[in-house]
Amino acid sequence: MTTAAATALTAKNSVDLRDWLKEVKRLEQLEQISGAHWDLELGALTEIILERIATPPAVVFDRVPGFDPNRRVLVNMLETLERTALTLNLPLELKTIPLIDQLRARLRSMQPIPANVVPSGPIFENVERGEQIDLNQFPVPRWHAGDGGRYLGTAHLVVTRDPETGVENVGCYRVMLQDKDKVGLYISPGKHGKIHYEKTVKAGKPFPVAMAFGQHPLLYIAASQAVPFGVNEYDWAGGLIGQPIDVIEGPLTGLRFPAHAEIVIEGEINPGESMPEGPFGEWPGYYASARRAEPFVRVKALYYRNDPIITGAAPFKPTIHGMYRSCLRAATVWNGMEQAGVPDIKGVYLPPPAQRFMIVVAIKQRCPGHAKQAGLVACQCHAGAYLGRYVVVVDDDIDITDTNEVLWAICTRSDPATSVDLLRRCWSGPLDPIIQPGQKGFNSRMIIEAVRPWEWREKFPATSAISDETRQEYSSKWRRQLEQVQARYTQARRD
Numbered sequence: 001m002t003t004a005a006a007t008a009l010t011a012k013n014s015v016d017l018r019d020w021l022k023e024v025k026r027l028e029q030l031e032q033i034s035g036a037h038w039d040l041e042l043g044a045l046t047e048i049i050l051e052r053i054a055t056p057p058a059v060v061f062d063r064v065p066g067f068d069p070n071r072r073v074l075v076n077m078l079e080t081l082e083r084t085a086l087t088l089n090l091p092l093e094l095k096t097i098p099l100i101d102q103l104r105a106r107l108r109s110m111q112p113i114p115a116n117v118v119p120s121g122p123i124f125e126n127v128e129r130g131e132q133i134d135l136n137q138f139p140v141p142r143w144h145a146g147d148g149g150r151y152l153g154t155a156h157l158v159v160t161r162d163p164e165t166g167v168e169n170v171g172c173y174r175v176m177l178q179d180k181d182k183v184g185l186y187i188s189p190g191k192h193g194k195i196h197y198e199k200t201v202k203a204g205k206p207f208p209v210a211m212a213f214g215q216h217p218l219l220y221i222a223a224s225q226a227v228p229f230g231v232n233e234y235d236w237a238g239g240l241i242g243q244p245i246d247v248i249e250g251p252l253t254g255l256r257f258p259a260h261a262e263i264v265i266e267g268e269i270n271p272g273e274s275m276p277e278g279p280f281g282e283w284p285g286y287y288a289s290a291r292r293a294e295p296f297v298r299v300k301a302l303y304y305r306n307d308p309i310i311t312g313a314a315p316f317k318p319t320i321h322g323m324y325r326s327c328l329r330a331a332t333v334w335n336g337m338e339q340a341g342v343p344d345i346k347g348v349y350l351p352p353p354a355q356r357f358m359i360v361v362a363i364k365q366r367c368p369g370h371a372k373q374a375g376l377v378a379c380q381c382h383a384g385a386y387l388g389r390y391v392v393v394v395d396d397d398i399d400i401t402d403t404n405e406v407l408w409a410i411c412t413r414s415d416p417a418t419s420v421d422l423l424r425r426c427w428s429g430p431l432d433p434i435i436q437p438g439q440k441g442f443n444s445r446m447i448i449e450a451v452r453p454w455e456w457r458e459k460f461p462a463t464s465a466i467s468d469e470t471r472q473e474y475s476s477k478w479r480r481q482l483e484q485v486q487a488r489y490t491q492a493r494r495d
Contacts, residue, residue: 015216015237015245016122016260017309020087021074024058027082027092034063038073038150043143046075047316055080060309064139070307071139077155077217077311078324087217087324089241096327096401097347104331106240112231113238115247121259123248128302133181135299138213138263140177143314144281148291149184150177151280152213155313157223158185159210159255160196163203168256169193170233172224175211176277181299184277185209185269186289188429189441197269197295206268209297210255214262214311217324219245225328226383252301262308267299283315283322283355286433322352329383333359336381342374346396351403357389360400368454372421375447385427392448397463409450413460419449 024030036042042061049056056079063069078084081099082092090102128134140150153175161168169192176184187194200207212219218241222233234245234256246259252266277294279287326349334348347362359378363370371393378384379391394400394409414420428435428443435443452460475482 015218015241015243015258017074017214017216017262017311018260020216021058021060023086024083027086029055029057029080029083030060031057032060032062034061035065036061037065038067038139038141040142040145042073042075042139042141043314046143046312046314049076050079050316058083061139067137067139068307071137072307072309073139073141073312074214074309075312075314077220077313081323081327083217084324084327087221097349100327100330100334100348103327104335107331108335110239112235113242113244115232115234115238115256116244117249117256118246118259119248121246121248122305123257123259123261123264123303125306126302126304129300133299133302135177135183135265135302136180138304138308138310140310141312141314143312146287147280148176148276148278151175151314152177152183152310153211154315155217155220155311157212157215157219157257157261158187158193159212159257160193161208161255162192162196163200163205167230168232169196170219170223172220174280174282175213176280178275178277178296182275182296183211183265183267183299184275184294184296186277186280186294188431190429201269201271204271206270207295208253208255208266208268210250210253210257210264210266211297212257212261212264214309215258216260217311219258220311220313221324221328224325226332226386250301261303261305263304263310264302265297265299266301267297269295269297281315282431284357284431284433285315285317289430322355325355326350326352329356330359332383333378333381336383337361337374337377340377340381342377343370345374347400348378349400351401351406354390356387359384359388359391360406361391361393362396362398362400363393363451364396365451365454365457370454371449371451372447375421375449376423379423379426379445379447387429387432387443388426388445389443390446390448392450394450395452398450406450410448413452414448414450418453421447423447 036045056076058076061073085092085094140152142150158171158173171193173187178184197207218237222237227233227236238244247256248259249256250266257264274293275296276291278289278291330348330350337345344364344366349360351358361374361378363374375391375393379388398409399405423445425442426445430440432443
């Protein structure tokens with residue numbers, strides 16, 4: 001794709017999932033699969049595509065057996081750099097670290113743009129209340145064989161309000177289909193939605209909730225990221241793309257939801273009521289929580305567009321997905337480190353297979369202790385503090401997006417006796433699979449300084465790799481033959 005074409009795509013900023021899908025189709029990154037069953041088959045196909053294709057397409061499943069053929073499920077929304085850039089209104093040709101760098105610059109400079117409250121929208125094409133409500137009409141998947149049920153909410157929005165301050169929060173907490181008019185809700189301790197819930201039920205009052213199941217992926221990103229405290233997620237998303245998000249105030253709860261959402265419910269959680277929820281295969285790639293009693297929402301109103309699309313992002317093993325999370329979190333960690341005063345950071349990356357559990361930082365060493373400072377701040381700034389495990393600090397000649405280079409740096413520039421530090425009693429959570437039940441509030445961190453030792457860095461052995469200039473010269477001279485060889489062997493691997 002040319003730069004001009006990329007610019008034309010990113011200039012179109014309608015915050016409507018259907019417009020976004022048209023742009024993805026123009027990128028030739030959208031596929032359609034018809035006839036996959038909601039029970040395991042849809043989830044299995046999603047996982048197989050992620051395993052087999054290095055740049056997996058977004059996939060729309062339609063004609064799900066037993067349902068209206070035009071009611072669809074969308075998966076793999078953000079699994080390539082191009083679709084991530086498109087969603088964030090960044091140039092599509094950016095590679096990983098330049099994309100992270102431009103994104104963090106945008107995050108530093110942007111100002112939230114207040115959401116635009118509108119009286120109506122496509123979401124009200126169908127309205128059901130009372131006995132009319134039937135969530136079973138939608139092709140809600142059972143994603144994994146060990147899941148305790150069908151999960152409607154995996155790439156969605158959960159809107160709540162602080163009963164004391166009136167401040168609204170938009171989060172992404174898993175939602176299980178319990179009945180035609182009931183959904184289970186699991187929120188990890190410490191999350192804003194959980195705090196709102198606890199305050200409300202402590203006062204003995206029903207807890208109002210609105211949920212959207214199908215929306216532009218920008219809003220899903222906003223709901224699942226660590227948006228700065230006190231900033232509304234809709235306003236943050238609007239600031240990121242430079243235009244306000246159209247929202248509607250819910251007729252029953254007053255909670256705001258996207259005017260262009262696909263499916264929305266309004267309801268409430270009654271104090272003391274619960275239903276069995278889970279287990280669910282979560283983002284670390286494990287069933288980290290057992291089936292247990294959790295609150296559920298009694299649905300009072302259901303709104304949906306004609307031929308609605310459920311957006312899904314069921315967690316599989318993170319070895320096969322997670323690009324957008326890596327970019328967003330790397331950008332926020334990088335900014336957090338700079339704000340704390342760490343100098344000469346050349347890159348921050350969270351390898352998608354590790355998700356939150358590993359941060360790799362490249363620095364140009366400026367002083368004794370610089371690498372240790374970078375490692376400590378990376379794992380304890382706000383964006384890096386929750387559910388981390390390892391921080392690796394490398395020199396700026398290492399490509400931090402290349403796992404082989406990072407491992408090479410660890411094995412040749414660090415010594416376990418002098419290059420490793422452990423931090424104990426750091427912030428963990430219920431989904432940490434290695435922490436035993438009853439102790440999941442805390443975990444530890446390892447900081448690995450995989451840099452040339454400061455004391456004798458000038459005498460450290462030189463690398464034997466060819467220089468960038470030599471590589472460029474001979475790659476250009478032998479371009480045709482190299483491309484032919486690469487094409488033959490790439491095809492052989494595919495065969």
